[in-house]
Amino acid sequence: MASIDTSLLPQPTGAAAELAARHAAPRPLKLYGGWFCPFVQRAWIVLVEKKIPHQYVEVNPYKKEGELLALNPRGLVPTLSVAHADGGEKRALYESTVICEYLDEAFADEDPYGPRLLPSERREDVFERARCRLWINHIVTKIVPVFYRLLQHTPEKEYPIEEARADFLKGLRDFAQEMLDSAGETLGAADGPWFLGSRFSMVDVMLAPWAKRLFLIDHYKPGGVGIPKKGERGENEEVWARWERWFEAVVNRESVKATWSDDEKYIEAYKRYAEDTTQSQVGQATRQGRSLP
Numbered sequence: 659m660a661s662i663d664t665s666l667l668p669q670p671t672g673a674a675a676e677l678a679a680r681h682a683a684p685r686p687l688k689l690y691g692g693w694f695c696p697f698v699q700r701a702w703i704v705l706v707e708k709k710i711p712h713q714y715v716e717v718n719p720y721k722k723e724g725e726l727l728a729l730n731p732r733g734l735v736p737t738l739s740v741a742h743a744d745g746g747e748k749r750a751l752y753e754s755t756v757i758c759e760y761l762d763e764a765f766a767d768e769d770p771y772g773p774r775l776l777p778s779e780r781r782e783d784v785f786e787r788a789r790c791r792l793w794i795n796h797i798v799t800k801i802v803p804v805f806y807r808l809l810q811h812t813p814e815k816e817y818p819i820e821e822a823r824a825d826f827l828k829g830l831r832d833f834a835q836e837m838l839d840s841a842g843e844t845l846g847a848a849d850g851p852w853f854l855g856s857r858f859s860m861v862d863v864m865l866a867p868w869a870k871r872l873f874l875i876d877h878y879k880p881g882g883v884g885i886p887k888k889g890e891r892g893e894n895e896e897v898w899a900r901w902e903r904w905f906e907a908v909v910n911r912e913s914v915k916a917t918w919s920d921d922e923k924y925i926e927a928y929k930r931y932a933e934d935t936t937q938s939q940v941g942q943a944t945r946q947g948r949s950l951p
Contacts (some may be wrong), residue, residue, distance in 0.1 A: 666694060666718060666927055667693070667694075667923055669693065670716065670919045671693075671919040671920045671923050672918065672920040672923075673915055673916050673918055674693055674916070674917055674918055674919045675919070677706070677714070677916050678714045678716060681714040682714070684713055685711050685712050686740070686742065687710065687711065687712040687739070687741075688714075688715055688738070688741070689701055689702065689714050689715065689737075689738055690715045690717050690729070690730075690737040690738075690739070691735045691736050692716065692717060692718060692735050693716060693919050694919070694924065695719075695736070696870075696871060697754040697867070699866070699867040699870075699914075699917050699918075700736075700754040700757075700863055700867055701738065701754055701761070702714070702736075702917040703863050703914060703917055704758045704761045704762065704860075704863060705761065706916055706917065707775065707858070707863070707913045708762065708771045709770060709771050710761060719734055719735045720937065729748070730750055732752070734752060734939065734951070736752065736754055737750055737752045738751045738752070738757045738760070738761075755794065755798065755864070758775075758860060758863060758864075759776065759860070762774060762776055773857075775860040775863060776790055776791075776859065776860045777790065777859075789840075790853070790859060790860060790861050793833065793836060793853065794860065794864050796829070796832065796833060796836075797833070797861070798864070800829040801829040801830065801833065801865065802950065803949070803950055804825045805826060805868050805875075806941070806944040807822045807825070807826075807944055808822040808823055809875055809878065809928070809931050809932055810934045810944050810945065811934075812933070812934050819881070820881075823879075823883070823884045826883070827883075827884060830885070831894065831898070831901070833865070834904065835900075836853075837853055837900050837904060838896060838897055838900045840855075850907075851904050851906070851908075853904070862904075862911075865908070866909075867914075869908050869909055870909055870914060870918060871928070874924060874925065874928045874931075874932070877925060878929075879932070885898060886898060
């Protein structure tokens with residue numbers, strides 16, 4: 659009998675299905691992805707934000723089929739195929755953070771492409787660029803792994819769910835505190851909801867897919883995410899208010915909504931994580947206490 663990992667819905671739904679259909683024609687730039695994967699959504703968001711012509715190819719990375727394996731021996735998504743416009747040799751990139759930064763740099767001209775998502779390399783922007791990378795690392799190491807640790811918790815685990823929840827909340831709270839502390843120091847920081855204030859950036863991209871998936875923890879885990887309610891936050895009232903401002907903005911960002919399938923499909927797909935039966939490499943690494951692949 660096929661495992662749930664190989665019986666996933668074979669195509670996106672909702673807004674993501676419409677986006678995929680608009681990008682079905684062959685292009686020199688080709689993104690191989692799975693609709694359910696937050697790492698794929700990162701790359702897809704950047705493609706939308708930057709208005710980059712591309713072809714989207716839906717694959718099931720658990721089946722490890724030939725076309726994907728030829729480009730990426732690990733068979734993971736996202737994988738980006740880059741071919742010369744004349745149909746010449748294809749080259750491939752993988753790892754979502756690498757793909758996102760490549761797209762931002764390779765399509766840096768704001769006419770016809772969207773604005774840079776990382777501050778430029780000009781001397782006056784160097785510090786902010788470095789700060790963005792510092793907080794991208796925070797997301798990669800302090801938020802994303804703990805999301806899975808919390809979602810994959812079962813009563814048999816050697817750690818209590820309260821511990822996983824507390825670690826996850828700390829990662830979110832530290833992120834919000836940084837946005838709060840930087841207001842007034844970063845140009846435009848007080849004028850908008852994003853990590854860089856009025857400017858949507860790569861930092862926001864890196865966390866957006868998991869922000870959209872927080873409802874899965876609320877759906878599957880007793881106590882849910884556990885963000886304190888307004889009026890019950892004590893000294894962290896302002897910090898959590900800043901988080902909520904960012905959260906509402908990011909889940910309603912057009913590029914985030916455009917790359918999103920129907921909510922109920924994620925509930926179906928992530929049941930295997932909630933039950934800790936997934937055979938994904940992310941799930942296995944979380945189960946074994948290893949770093950995410």
